[in-house]
Amino acid sequence: MQVVKVFNNNVVLGVDDRGVERVLLGRGLGFQMSPGTEVDPARIERVFVPSGATSAERIAAFVDEIPMADIELTEKVVAMARERLGPHVTEHVLVPLADHLSFALRRAAGGTTEIEYPLRWEVQYLYPGEVAVARAALDLVEQERGVRLPDIEAVPIALHLVNAQFGASDLGQMVQMTALLHQILAVIREEYGTEIDEDSVEVARFVTHLRYLFLRERQGKKLSETPAELHAALRNARPREYTSAGRVGELLHDEFGWTITIDEVLYLALHVSRLVDVASPTPVTGPGREVEP
Template structure:
């Protein structure tokens, strides 16, 4: 590894053997170092990878501001999340998570009132797996620090976990969460049905929408589906196909995307499943009265 930039005596920006940039932390690592000089691997205590959510300069500033013990605890939380949600949890989440955790611990120690997060109910319904892991993370924080953080902290922790799976920043994830809720509202309004946010159909729909966001951000397309399939679904479920078009229009207006006809097809299939499940639940409730 070679030094690209020295931030201070303990933090440097380096490049590895694959020309990948890394922010490195180690006591005295930057002392008398100069751009182009080799990095002593034995002195590197932590490595951070710049990404979409944080530049190298921002990472360096955070490393200097956050107490090392809070970074260590955040790493344990990331490791816990990986055991529950899989290896898709990105390393990029470590510092933003540590920054939030450090701030939350200071607030709790000072007895500052809870923060009311605006997406609390949407997050709990749209990301149940991440919320469940966030509650485990809070329990680990209490165990390690003896400081019980309020349950409302599951909201930002869950959003950090969503970020970690899509390498997005918090504002983008918050906007995506609000739009997912609006999309479910479109279906409620269109069909006058009650949607069980805890159902498997909603979980699958939200998962599809999350990956739609990721595909659009990365400029990737679904595999092209036969025209006959589009025609068959449009004929069999015209109302649901129209609803999918409304969802596509919402996303196009919100993000400037050109949502493909293949995406509309799969959205229509999910809308059909949601509507069918809601109708079946209503019939069952009516039969038991």
């Protein structure tokens, strides 16, 4: 491993034999080092791999400010999340999540225990798997540090874990996506006058499909083409649901500028049909009507 750039006495940018750049952390690692010199592997304590979403400079700035104990704690959280959620939770989430946890711990030490995050309720039912892991992370923080962070901190931690699937540069896009998912479900509720069970398998499948649609669009991928007869059959059998799927496509186009293909509309229509089939009518109030409690 050779030095490419020295950020400070403890952090350098190195490159391996395959030309892959890595941010290296170690006590005194950058002292009297210069570009082109070899790095002693025994002195490297941590290795961070830059990605398109997080530059080497940004990683170096974070690492320089985050206490090593907070990085080690976050490594345990990431390992647990990967075990429970899958291999998409890579080391790329380590630095932004460590930055968040470190800041949350500083807030708690300063006596600030309550903070509000947008889309609190939406995150809890749109991403139940990530929220469950985030709550376990709060337990781990308490176990390791003796500090109980507020339960609301499960929201941003869960968003970081969702973000691990998409590789966005910050949580802003995840907040935008979450708000839009909530809006899409609201459109279906209003259009069909139904109550959607947020804990149902159908909602979970629909949200999962939408999440992968987001991922495909970010990666520039499209679904494989489906036979025209299948489109015609569904459009004839469930015209209303097919139209609703088209409205969802329009929302995605208006929000992100994406062109949603007819194949995506087909699968959206199938999911809308399943939601409608299991949903219950919304109670109606008015003269002579009583609503069940």
